[in-house]
Amino acid sequence: MSVLVTACTGLQSEPSPTISATLQAIPSPTISATLNQTGFAEIDKIITVVLGGDVTELQQLLDFTSTNCTFAEGLGGPPKCLKTEKEGDSVEVLPFLGSEGSFLRKEDIGSWQGLDVSELYAVYQVSESAYSDKNYPTGDYAIVFIGNQENKTSLTLQIKQGKIIRIDYGFVYPPQIRSDNVVRYLVPPINP
Numbered sequence: 001m002s003v004l005v006t007a008c009t010g011l012q013s014e015p016s017p018t019i020s021a022t023l024q025a026i027p028s029p030t031i032s033a034t035l036n037q038t039g040f041a042e043i044d045k046i047i048t049v050v051l052g053g054d055v056t057e058l059q060q061l062l063d064f065t066s067t068n069c070t071f072a073e074g075l076g077g078p079p080k081c082l083k084t085e086k087e088g089d090s091v092e093v094l095p096f097l098g099s100e101g102s103f104l105r106k107e108d109i110g111s112w113q114g115l116d117v118s119e120l121y122a123v124y125q126v127s128e129s130a131y132s133d134k135n136y137p138t139g140d141y142a143i144v145f146i147g148n149q150e151n152k153t154s155l156t157l158q159i160k161q162g163k164i165i166r167i168d169y170g171f172v173y174p175p176q177i178r179s180d181n182v183v184r185y186l187v188p189p190i191n192p
Contacts, residue, residue, distance in 0.1 A: 036120050038186040042162030043141055047120055050145060050157070055114035063163035064092040064106045067135050078135050079103040095136045098169030103135075115155055115167075117145035121175050121190055125183040126158070137165050141186070144175050 036047050049057045068088045069081035079093050093103035104112055121144040132138035139158030147153035154170035170176065177189065 036187075038123050040141075040186065043123060043143065043159060043186070045162070046157065046159060046164065047123075047143060050115055050117060050143075051120065053114065055112070058114050059109055059112070061162075061164050062094055062109070063160070063165050064094055065135070065137060065165065066090055066092050075100040077101070079105070094164070095166045096169065097131075097136050097166060099171070101136060115145070116148045117155055118149050119146045119190075120144075120187065121146050121154060122177060122185060123187040124177065124181075124185045127181055127183045130178075130181040139165055142181075144170075144177065144189075146173075146175070 036051065037044050038047075046061055049061060067078055067090070069085055069091045070078045071081050071087050072078075079091055081087060081089060081091075085091070092106040094106075096102045096104065123141065123143050126138055126140060126142050130138045130142075137158070137160070139160045141159040143157045143159060145155045145157070147155055152173035154173070154175035156168040156170065156175070157164045158166035158168065174189070
């Protein structure tokens, strides 16, 4: 099968040049060739870095949330203030959401061990109905990984503008992705 491709430049006073090429039909790529690729460079880079396991490179992809700390007791909510801080002081954190919320402070990033994942599970565009608040922002896209092989957990990275802005822990295998959180899949869930 041949296809004629014609392109033209924008508005010009001279006639627009025409580019012609004959393209040969190529077979569809196999699932294994595209499994870890979405076609979005910023998302594909995060997938590659996470699966590669380089903690230093991964740290470069984190975007910390500026929020206010609290001395209030209880689960969830804003990050807890340190003894040297005052109620409401501004702090920079990476939120983690699981059975309860927690935070990694920017100044503690050097001791962070990174992510323990074994494979990509799915990538999707996040809908407006996904859980989000000031302390736990949601991304425009979510990348879901299968955790380590021993306990088969999952990790969902919330992505905004090519940066990881939140990490969600899942404790069910295979990972459960709420359909109302998904606008569309870039990489559909794999069959475990």
